Amino acid sequence: MTNPYAAHQRRALATDKNQNVEAWALLELARRLDGLKKTADDKKEIMRIVRMNWQVWTVFQSALLDPENPLPAEIRSNLLNLANFIDKRSIDLLARPNIEQIDILIHINRNIGSGLMGDRGDGVPPEQLPEHMQGQPAGPQLETEESKQAYAQQTEQQNNNQPNTNESGTTGQTSIEV
Numbered sequence: 001m002t003n004p005y006a007a008h009q010r011r012a013l014a015t016d017k018n019q020n021v022e023a024w025a026l027l028e029l030a031r032r033l034d035g036l037k038k039t040a041d042d043k044k045e046i047m048r049i050v051r052m053n054w055q056v057w058t059v060f061q062s063a064l065l066d067p068e069n070p071l072p073a074e075i076r077s078n079l080l081n082l083a084n085f086i087d088k089r090s091i092d093l094l095a096r097p098n099i100e101q102i103d104i105l106i107h108i109n110r111n112i113g114s115g116l117m118g119d120r121g122d123g124v125p126p127e128q129l130p131e132h133m134q135g136q137p138a139g140p141q142l143e144t145e146e147s148k149q150a151y152a153q154q155t156e157q158q159n160n161n162q163p164n165t166n167e168s169g170t171t172g173q174t175s176i177e178v
Contacts, residue, residue, distance in 0.1 A: 019116050022060070026113030029053045033106045040099040047097055053105060054090035057083050082108060 032049050039045055061083045063069060064076045071079075086105065093101055 023113045023116035025056050026109040026116070029056060030106045030109035030113060033102050033109065036099055036102060043097040046099060046102075047094055050090050050093045050097075050102070050105075053109070054086065057086045057090075079112075082112070 029049070029052065033053060036042075036046050036049055061080060064071070064080050064083070069076060086108065089101065089105060
């Protein structure tokens with residue numbers, strides 16, 4: 001017996017535009033990553049979902065590196081830097097599954113997925129935005145001081161665990177130029 005909801009989802013995904021499919025994938029992965037908190041001791045499940053998230057972001061990286069990608073270079077560069085961060089976090093989680101390290105992945109997926117769906121994270125419906133802002137992609141929104149601090153703390157913690165050394169010998173985030 002097939003699930004009618006699942007059949008509807010498959011039909012919708014097969015006919016919907018790419019942006020909505022990408023948004024759905026990110027939001028679904030955020031939901032699954034968040035669900036891992038209920039089974040925090042199941043290391044195999046943590047690894048399975050983290051690997052799935054990583055695979056989706058790898059597909060995004062490939063599309064972003066395509067010279068014919070229509071996104072502005074600055075947005076592509078920002079998304080590639082996020083994908084680079086997700087690569088590193090995913091490798092860390094696969095090496096040492098730790099449920100406490102997935103919150104940033106959930107946050108990124110929810111914000112990028114919501115932005116792709118047209119939610120800029122400010123509570124203003126897309127049709128009520130000023131004309132010059134309509135249709136523009138919304139990047140990740142760090143809405144509260146608490147979420148900004150959590151993001152900064154997790155980024156700093158990751159950098160302290162595995163520092164990257166750039167050409168000048170200093171430690172910092174790796175940047176991908178488009």
